[in-house]
Amino acid sequence: MSTKLITTFAVLILLAPPAFAQRSQVPRLPSGVAEGARYDRCLEQAAKEPAEAFEEALAWASQGGAEAARHCAAVALLHNGQPEAAATRLEQLAQDMRLHTPARRAEVLAQAGRAWLEGRNTARAAAAFTAAQELAPENPELWIDRAEAYAAAENYWEAIDDLNRAIELDRRRADAHAFRAAAYRMVSETSLAMEDANRAVELNARLPDGWLERGILNRLKGNVPAARHDFLQVLVLDPEGPAGEAARANIERMELKLGDEPAPAAPRRRR
Numbered sequence: 001m002s003t004k005l006i007t008t009f010a011v012l013i014l015l016a017p018p019a020f021a022q023r024s025q026v027p028r029l030p031s032g033v034a035e036g037a038r039y040d041r042c043l044e045q046a047a048k049e050p051a052e053a054f055e056e057a058l059a060w061a062s063q064g065g066a067e068a069a070r071h072c073a074a075v076a077l078l079h080n081g082q083p084e085a086a087a088t089r090l091e092q093l094a095q096d097m098r099l100h101t102p103a104r105r106a107e108v109l110a111q112a113g114r115a116w117l118e119g120r121n122t123a124r125a126a127a128a129f130t131a132a133q134e135l136a137p138e139n140p141e142l143w144i145d146r147a148e149a150y151a152a153a154e155n156y157w158e159a160i161d162d163l164n165r166a167i168e169l170d171r172r173r174a175d176a177h178a179f180r181a182a183a184y185r186m187v188s189e190t191s192l193a194m195e196d197a198n199r200a201v202e203l204n205a206r207l208p209d210g211w212l213e214r215g216i217l218n219r220l221k222g223n224v225p226a227a228r229h230d231f232l233q234v235l236v237l238d239p240e241g242p243a244g245e246a247a248r249a250n251i252e253r254m255e256l257k258l259g260d261e262p263a264p265a266a267p268r269r270r271r
Contacts (some may be wrong), residue, residue, distance in 0.1 A: 008177065018181060029071045030104040038065075042072035043241045050080035067097060071108070078115055085117035091128060096187045106136035110145055119150060125149040146177055146185070174204035180235040181213045185220075193217055208234045208243040224254055 028043065046053040057065070057073035066244070070093050077086040090112035094105045113128035129146035136142060143166035150159040163180040167175060181196035194217050202212030215230030227250070234247035 027071075027075050027114075029067060030100075030107045034173065039068040040071065042069070043075060046072055046076040046079050048052070050076040050078075055082065067093060074111075074115075078118065079096045083115045084119035084121065087112045087121075087124065090115060091183055094131075102135035103139070105144065106132040106139065110136070110142055113145055113149065116151060121153070122149050122153040125152070137149070138169060139262075140166040140173060140176065144171070144173070144179065147179065151179075151183060151186075156183045159183045160187075174200045174205055177203065178207065178209045178213050181210075181217070185213070185217065190217060190220065206237060208238040208241070208247075210235070212247055214241050215247065219254065220248060227254065 029039075030256065038060070042053060042057055045056065049077075054073055054076035057076060061069035061073065070089065074086045074089040074093065077089065090108055094108040095111065096104050097108065101269065109128050109132035113125045113132065116122075116125035116128055120121075126146055126149040129142055129149055133139075133142045133146065141171050143162045145157040147166070150156070150162065157234035160180060160183045163176050166176045167180070170176070177196045178200040181193045184190070184193035184196060194214070196211060197214035197217055200207060201214060204210065211230045211233040215227045215234065216226035218224075218230060231247035231251050234243050238244040
């Protein structure tokens with residue numbers, strides 16, 4: 001899904017956030033709903049000066065800016081650290097977009113769900129994603145989105161169910177396989193987790209999270225050479241990003257022969 005956001009698993013420090021936590025783009029209205037330079041400028045300002053952008057968007061809305069102005073106001077709130085207020089506005093916007101296609105309304109509801117996740121309200125996030133699925137049930141992204149909300153609430157089997165559906169809809173989604181591998185790992189189904197991690201790497205060798213998840217599983221199995229190989233692949237693909245940081249931590253702990261230690265969930269999702 002871009003600013004992508006909160007890591008959703010409360011995991012061991014070496015078990016790193018899964019691939020799903022990296023999907024995302026800067027929130028925009030679907031193509032065909034909002035076009036034009038003013039909308040682009042508003043979104044750009046929302047990222048840099050969110051308070052000012054919010055006021056500008058409200059003024060624009062009062063001048064007939066309609067959906068584009070209202071959406072920019074919500075994005076500004078999100079950038080201003082007010083995800084709950086942004087989510088509420090996005091839900092209302094989706095409800096008011098009666099003349100638009102279900103798929104477009106579903107996309108806005110999905111943005112609301114991601115904003116609820118940003119605010120760590122997993123129940124509201126799941127509800128928003130469910131509403132989006134009702135409008136566009138064949139969109140695999142929405143099933144991955146709701147899986148993310150379930151995983152954030154540590155409802156891993158429910159997350160697996162949604163990922164099963166996403167993969168049924170698009171069997172070539174490497175990120176869904178990597179995410180499901182992480183979910184299977186969290187419920188101690190390590191054989192199924194390894195199958196998914198291998199599949200993620202086969203589908204997209206450029207996805208660092210597939211290699212990361214496989215490295216974690218190899219490390220847990222005690223296969224240090226294989227784990228090191230996988231983690232080094234992550235460092236090639238994402239040397240400065242969150243996956244690279246997790247791989248580096250795993251390598252360091254393997255070298256020091258340290259055990260796993262519990263750690264709290266990361267407070268922010270990666271985008």
